[in-house]
Amino acid sequence: MPFFGHSAEKHYLCARMSEQTSLHELVAAQFREFLIAHQCRQTRERFAILEAIYDIEGTFTIEDLQHTMQDRRFRVSTGTLYQTTQLLVQANLLIRHPFSSSAAIFERIADDCPRSYQICNNCHRITRIRSKELATSLDTYHPRTFHVTHRIVYVYGTCASCHRQMRKQLKFHSQYTENQP
Numbered sequence: 001m002p003f004f005g006h007s008a009e010k011h012y013l014c015a016r017m018s019e020q021t022s023l024h025e026l027v028a029a030q031f032r033e034f035l036i037a038h039q040c041r042q043t044r045e046r047f048a049i050l051e052a053i054y055d056i057e058g059t060f061t062i063e064d065l066q067h068t069m070q071d072r073r074f075r076v077s078t079g080t081l082y083q084t085t086q087l088l089v090q091a092n093l094l095i096r097h098p099f100s101s102s103a104a105i106f107e108r109i110a111d112d113c114p115r116s117y118q119i120c121n122n123c124h125r126i127t128r129i130r131s132k133e134l135a136t137s138l139d140t141y142h143p144r145t146f147h148v149t150h151r152i153v154y155v156y157g158t159c160a161s162c163h164r165q166m167r168k169q170l171k172f173h174s175q176y177t178e179n180q181p
């Protein structure tokens with residue numbers, strides 16, 4: 001059974017999202033339902049990790065999550081963090097971004113709001129695109145033959161800082177070749 005698959009559920013969820021406590025309760029209920037359906041254990045650690053994840057704004061790595069848990073004085077092994085994030089990805093409560101970085105990058109998704117990112121091919125820096133037009137286009141995309149669970153767009157290119165660096169290098173190179181006998 002797909003989680004957050006029903007549009008009425010999504011609207012209900014979005015309407016309730018204004019309060020962080022309600023969001024935590026909703027995602028915990030969703031996760032509980034998933035764990036029962038998949039015959040997985042409902043441990044205190046799993047729910048504490050879920051709560052920590054839903055307090056993180058934007059993207060994070062397992063290392064970031066470990067720091068968040070340490071700040072909360074909640075001892076949890078890296079193995080548990082990996083296992084729980086994997087379960088949350090399966091439960092449609094978390095996405096693992098396909099960014100080409102050495103560490104896996106995650107982000108919570110339960111709000112069903114469209115997301116768009118630009119990624120630098122050179123330094124791999126990731127920034128969120130704040131475009132109303134793009135968000136509206138993604139929001140209104142309802143294909144007839146495909147059931148959409150979440151909407152994410154990735155735009156690849158060169159960031160301003162890398163672009164400046166490249167221009168400098170190019171300038172230096174052309175000056176150097178010009179001065180050659």
Ligand SMILES: [Zn+2]
Nearest residue numbers: 120123159162
């Ligand atoms: Zn860059």
